[in-house]
Amino acid sequence: MLYAQIHLTLPAWVHEGIDAARPYPRDADKVALAIELSRRNIDAGSGGPFGAAVFGPDDRILSIGVNRVMPHACSLAHAETMAYMLAQQRTQRVRLNLDEEGRPVGPITLATSSQPCCQCYGATVWAGIDRLLIGARSEDVESLTDFDEGPLPLDWVGALEARGIVVARDIHRDAARDVLRRYGELDGPTY
């Protein structure tokens, strides 16, 4: 028999305590939400220490994502990929920043608690975002936990910027590192 159905979910706690109606105007507000999601994910035991959110041109949430690799036995279910898929499903836009006729809809932003791994890096190339906001660096992830970030193009920032995706790093880096450090001390799974 061939399996033909994939079903992925966010944990139930996302429906409590996140203000999905308010704007998150500053870059720091957006990354703070991503880090808060990463923290809540490990507190709830609902996945790894990673959170992300996609914001529309009005600075409001289009989607959020957290790592769901272990609960779903799915190596694709990273925070960034969950957020991309949920934003695309909500907007029914395969490129989040283009409408049905291929016209720009205004800047789309992904905020993530840690630098995207090799898989989320590639997903970021296709998702249709204009801005990528990052908390912790890869070296933070790899030094504070046993997670591996995987192989990237040497100039990974330049390759994104060549495609019109602006990258901003080290936003609330210390707060993002605190969550990673706490997860590293818990000795949880590192998929």
Place this chain on the structure above:
Amino acid sequence: MLYAQIHLTLPAWVHEGIDAARPYPRDADKVALAIELSRRNIDAGSGGPFGAAVFGPDDRILSIGVNRVMPHACSLAHAETMAYMLAQQRTQRVRLNLDEEGRPVGPITLATSSQPCCQCYGATVWAGIDRLLIGARSEDVESLTDFDEGPLPLDWVGALEARGIVVARDIHRDAARDVLRRYGELDGPTY
């Protein structure tokens, strides 16, 4: 309101005409199936010209995948990523080649009709495969269609092989190119 559910499917035709019980012992048999899936996907209008399949240590199908980007408005729904997610869901193994205690289960193979793009490249690093079998090259995809393969590490083969993933290319390359060429002439969407 926050979206929290993702549902992805293969087209209904996968349940007809694919022998999921027989072994596919040779590399060429495995890639031929991936190319056949790519061909059927464009004939049915159910997605882009890409197919893939995951095989277990007994050379039987663990899962198949085809490109479902446009039907699902989901840039993650590439052939390889669909195949990985479906094989992981079936086996409940987050690394396809490791059991619950982290012991190797025997070689796991992905066959794909075309070289993985940057996103599927990253997904391949985490999925837990031992062998990657490829039909058409990236330059075939980019010369015969308007699809873009995205930025990869300079030595992308070497980076996989350093992680224990053996790469074999140009298997039935001409047959894979034929499907790409036909899709290119159709002028279908290139997401």
